[in-house]
Amino acid sequence: MDLQRSLYSIFSSTLDANPNARMQAELDLRKVEGQAGVLAALLDIVASAEADMGNRLACAVYVKNRLRRCWVVEESAGQASSSTASSGPPAIPAQDRPTIKARLLPTLVACPPQLQTHVAAGLGTVIRADFPNEWPDLMENVGRLVNSNTPQEVYGGIRALLEIVRSYRWIDDSALMEPVVAATFPTILATGTQLLSSPEVDSPDVGAIVYMILKVYKCSINSQLSQHQQSNESIVSWGKFLLQVASRPIDPSKLPQDEDERQISPWYKAKKWACFTLNKLFSRYGNPSQLPSNLASYKPFAERFVNTFAPEILSTYLRLTEASIKGETWLSKKQVHFLFRYYEECVKPKATWALLKPHVNTLVQSFVFPRLCTRPEDEEAWDLDPSDFVRSHIDAIDSFGNPDASAASFLATIVAKRTKASFMPQLQFVTSVVQAYPASRSPAEKGGALAMCKAMDLTMLNHEKVSTSLEEFFAQYVIPELTSPHRFLRFRACGLVAAFGSQMAWRSSAALESCFSGVMSCATDTEELPIRVEAAAAISALIDHDSVQAAMAPNAARLMQELLKLSDELEMDLLTEAKSKIVDKFSEELMPFSVQLVEQMKTSYMRLVEASLASGETAADGTHEYDLNDAEGDKIFAAISALQTIYSVLTSCEGKPEMLAQLEQSVLPLVAFTLEKDAIELYDDTFDLLDVLTFYQxxxxxxxxxxxxxxxxxxxxxxxxxxxxxxxxxxxxxxxxxxxxxxxxxxxxxxxxxxxxxxxxxxxxxxxxxxxxxxxxxxxxxxxxxSVDEAVPTIVASVLPHIAEGAAHTTPALRKWSVLVLLDALVYNASLTLQTLESLGGSGATQRFFTLALGTVVPKFTRVHEKKVTAIALMSVLSLSPEQMPQAIRAGEVQILQSLLADLKSIPEAIRKQQEAEEAFEDELDDDDEDDITGEVVNEDDDEDDIRDEDNEYLELLAREGARLRAQAARAAGGSSAADTSGLSGAGADEDDEEEDQDDDDDEDLIYESPLDDVPVFEQFRQLMGHLASSRADLVGKLDAGFKSQIEEVAALPDVKVGGDDEEE
Structure with a gap:
């Protein structure tokens, strides 16, 4: 009790307004935190209803963080061994661990919601580390709470169950989840079902318990669906419960009157998770035509689900939608989002499409269209914070989960995937709206129609009957709105130009000129930030056209200044493409202003980084921890955008060394600043600047x-x-x-x-x-x-473990590179390397290396660089006098010479393939713009069948790659196979593994400038053979006529530069 009072006093002082008192309290806490009983005493304070709430909260946060950092012994040990060990937290005493486990559940039950979050997080840490082996009675205790008659204990038990399920949610192992689900899910389902029929069903307390039950179920199906959950009894019972929660009307008097508060009220959070879970059951496990190969085992469940349960979900959602359209029910934003997501999932499978198809026109025209029209809340958001409006209405990342974006996505999917049935009716509806404006349609409604066009852009561009009339449509209904008095119409018109402008066939130069003029007006004359952002995107689209480029060229520098100014205002990365495109298209025009532009971007960059450093937290290692989910993240992305634009400026100066030297003077302080601030999130793009500066100069x-x-x-x-x-x-x-x-x-x-x-x-x-x-x-x-003789032994010693027989902790790619480094060492100094190999590797080390290298790894080298390293390394070995050669080399000289011949023979073909790859790469770059402009013609055939498209291909690719990585990890855990070392020409047993990723990095180096590009290996070979003929008669005498014929054939080959002509005349 004395310890508890002392701790209570210390934590009271941590909240003192006097900074000296707080500092002393922190010092006092450090003195006692390693003592036995401290965490248990703190949990008692957290659970005490008599204690001050501020103290309880401080104690709860401390316990959470202490458990997170120190419960797992290995992590604590790792801290102790670090350079900051003296300031690291002490380990949790072993005798405290059973007591802490015993106190966690009662504390969780006793806590109010604002404390439960922290206690549950601490509980989760312990569960992930100790359950089930070190905490075998946890499930029994949780089950007792869940079966209690006390609501607070029931809620606490379900909250604890959530932490158990969370600990397994990303582990695809049904053996772990199955017993937990089978033992507890029927109980919590019964609890939830009982609550739905209770007299207090509409109360927030009931909503909170239902919400927690659904959160448990939702977490349990992230990566797998247990056999219990796949059973007919379980899925029917849970399905009915989920549908009841999603559709049940709640007494308005029990809900907050403020809509923002209602969105996050317990019952509407429960409805959100009910819809999410229903969608997930269908999209991941219950849609047989869309299952990737890694989920093929769910096919029987999926067949049952799509035929019996998916229609029930659709029917319920359609009733909710109809009631919302009529104003009979209120749906939260997240509910609307999940309704649209389910409708979208129903488009590709023919079974659900047949049910959805009759309702499409109503859904689009009565549910999608109103969401895309300007509403009072949109005007309010624009006025309140234009940057936040841009973030939510333009930024694809921040608009995810936005119901308006989900509505547009649903529209885009139905017209693209079910074009024959859906596209023309929606296009006719859009046409009727824009034709009726302004006589009988409002500006908001015309804006909604234009937003529908933007959602249907790819289908409109690629539809044979529509694409040819787009220019006329723009001239009549879009371009005039670029000068509209209604700001939302200017905003929508710019967005439409951004979506269509580059890919449309503008036959009339007057129409294109008028469009460009209107967009420029929006970009430079308006004070409305959202319009200027959309106008910048529109300019980026229009400058693909030659006439626009010619018109813009004289003003390129001014436009770039406007974009930089806009970037500073916005502090987001939405303008990266526009700025990079202008730098690319107008590099000559911008050249005189390049230093000024880079200086401006450097200033903006440093300001953004400083602002981010001023907020956020500092990690234990001193680095800054950014929260990329808020405005701080926007600043970091905007800083990255500045770096990427500077990169574009630098690349546009290739071949201009004087300009690059001037730009370097601006860039290097920026790089130094980034390194000094340890701004590691920016390192990647920062180092790209150094790469281009050093490579081009x-x-x-x-x-x-x-x-x-x-x-x-x-x-x-x-x-x-x-x-x-x-x-x-x-x-x-x-x-x-x-x-x-x-x-x-x-x-x-x-x-x-x-x-x-x-x-x-x-x-x-x-x-x-x-x-x-x-x-x-x-x-x-x-x-x-x-120059680095002293490093050769260290380098050889470091790569040998990855080459050795049966080497664990390696990969085929690392083994390949380790072999290449040892060959590099032979090129550097063959005698020194062989001596090191003999001294470090023990008896037979040299033979084992050459056996693996020449028998298994070298034959799979594909790059010219690797083959030249091999050739020069083997020639360096063969150039040694017999006295300098280890016994294994002397005994295997003929085999080494044979490998050298094979390697040299393959070099001309490798050069040819590299040249072809470089040409193909250049052609691909040249074709990119054309590929962007000319899409595939819309296919309206087979409009009623199952659809499998690029999304399915992507999921299948992920499934195969996941399976490959899991298999590779399993092999690595079991150790590598031993290589055959029967002779210098032996082959390893890991051939299949090697094939999987032997050349994972080959495609990265199409423009790699090898230090050996100019080395004439065939001339060196001729010199070597002359040397051997005059000084090594013993070796030459071992070669038969066929062997000598091969030597003559190789010696006659010319040296050819990669990407060039013969080196020899």
Whole structure:
């Protein structure tokens, strides 16, 4: 009790207005937090109704965070071993753990809702760590609460059950979920059903319990549907319950009068989850024609569901929709969203389409259309916060879940997927509305009709009968509204130009000119922020047309200034495409202003980042934790947009070294600022700027070397440890174009090698990071020949474990790169590398390496770079005197020579394939714009059958990839197969694994400039054979006539540069 009083006093002081008192309280808390009994005493305070609510809340938050950080012993141990161990929290005493478990459930029951959230989160941490093995009686205790006659205990039991289900929700293992579901779900269903027939059914307390029951069920079906839930008895009972909750009218007197409060009231949250769950049961498990292969086991359930239960859901939803249209019931925004989502899911399966089809016209014209018309709340939102209006009405991410966006998505789907039955009636309806304006239709209704057009844009553009009349439609009904006195009509008209403008065939130059003029007026003359944003998107669409480009060219710099100003106002990333397109189309016109533009964007970028740093939280490691779901996230995305636009400016200056040098002076302070602030979310785009600056200039400035030092420190000692892959291209360029500096500067070499060593040895990094480290070693060994002798043993030692027989903790891609690095080391210094291999690998190490490399890995090399490394490495080995060769090499010289011949023979074909790939890549880039403009003609055949489209293909792709990754993880957990080492030509047993991802990274390097591109390997081979003929008669004498004939054939091949002509005349 003394401990509890002491803790109560400490937590009271943490809320004191006096900062000195708060600081002392925090110091006092640190002194006692490791003592036995502290967490149990705090839970007693949280549960005490007599304690001050502020104290109880502070204690609940502390307990939650303490459990999250310290309950799992491994995590605590990891903290203790870190550099911040002295400031880390002490471990939870072992003797406290049973007591804490015993107190958590009673505390959860005793808490009011504002405390339950924190206690439940702490409970969830313990459940994920200890249930079921270390907490076997948890289910029994939860079951006792759920079966109680006391509402507070029932609610607490269901809340605890939610944490149990949450701990399994992303685990696709029915063996874990099945017993929990079978033991508790019938009970909570019975509780819910009983509540729906109780006299107090409309009360918020009942709504809260029903909401929690549905949340448990919803979490249980995220990744799987248990056998119990698939049974007819379960799905029928739960289905009836869900439909009752979704459709049940609630006494208005029991609900808040304010609509915003009603949206989040317990009963409407319950209705939201009822609709969500019904939709999920259908879309993921109950739709047989749309099931991907990884869910094929649900086919029998799906067949039952689509024929017996899906129609009931549709019927219920249609009744709700009809009542809403007539004003007989009120639906929350989330309910409306989920109704539209279900209707959309019903479009592709023929069974549900047949039921939905008769109602489509009514749904669109009486339910979709009113939602797309301007309403008073839209005007109010525009006036209250224009930026927030843009976020909710234009930004695709923020509009997800918005009922208006869902209505538009449903319309887009029906006209695209069921064109024959649905498209023309909706188009006729739109035409009737715009023709009746302004005589009998309001501006809001015309805006709704234009919004419907935007939703149907792809179908209208690709429909043979409609696409040819679009220009006339725009001239009559859209372009005039660009100068409308009604701001919403200007907003809608700009949005329509943005959607159609680039892909329409403008036959009349006058119409296009009029459209462009109206859009420019909206972009520059109006003070209405949403209109200017949509106008910017419209300009981005129109500049694909030559005549618009010609008209805009003289004003490109002014327009770019307007976009930059708009970006600063908006602090979102919606204008990235428009800015990048203008930079791309008008690079010459913008060239004189490039430095000014980049300076402006740098200033905006730094301001946005500073504002984000001023808010949010700082993590334990000192890095900033951004909340990407609020305005702070918008600022970060806007900062990323600024970086991407700067990148576009830099790429437009390719071949202009003087301009790049000037721009670098603006960019480097921005990069230094990002690194100093540990703004890791921005590292990826920031390092892209360094990559393009170093690659295009082909030289390294003094300022860039300072950035190199900062990058190294960030990786070695700061927040950048997870960003080696993003840094890699810049490091590659620094070594490639700053070779002499590295040769002269030992400290720079030490930093570079330190990065490699840390990446290969840190437990914090992944196998993918080790591949990046190998890529770094590749360029170091090939370009710094003779300058890093001391590093060769370390590099060889670090890659050997990934090459060894039966190596665990590796992947085929990492094994391939490890072999390549060892071959690089042979290129660097064959004698030193072989000595190291013999000393580190023990008896037979050299033979084992060459067996694996030449028998399994090297034959699967595809890139020219890899093949040249192999050729030069093998020639370096064969150039050694017999005295410098280990016994295994001397015994296998003929096999090595045979592998060399095979590798050299394959180089011309590899060069040809790389050239073809580069040409195909360029052609693909050239075709992108044309592909965007010319869509497929709408197909109106088979309008009544099941539809499988690109969405299904994508889901199937994800399913196959998930299966592959799970299989790969299972193999890795079981260890790798041992390789056959019977001789230098042996083959490994992991061939299938190797095939899966042997060349995962090959497609990344179509424009890779290899340090060996200019190396004449065939000339070197001819020189080698001359050397062997004069000094190694013993070896040459072993070769038969056929072998010598192969040598002559290879020696006659010319050296050809990748992407060029023969090197030899």
């Amino acid at each position: 082909k030289k390294i400035s003094p300022g860039m070397w300072k950035i190199f030092e900062m990058m190294c420190q960030s990786f070695l000692n700061g927040a950048g440890i997870d960003y080696l892959t993003e840094m890699l291209s810049t490091f590659d360029n620094l070594v490639s174009y700053g070779t002499d500096v590295f040769r002269e500067n030992a400290e720079y070499r030490r930093l570079l090698l330190g990065i490699y060593e840390k990446a290969m040895s840190s437990d914090q990094l992944s196998l993918g990071d080790q591949i990046s480290a190998c890529r770094l070693a590749d360029v170091i060994l090939l370009l710094l020949k003779g």
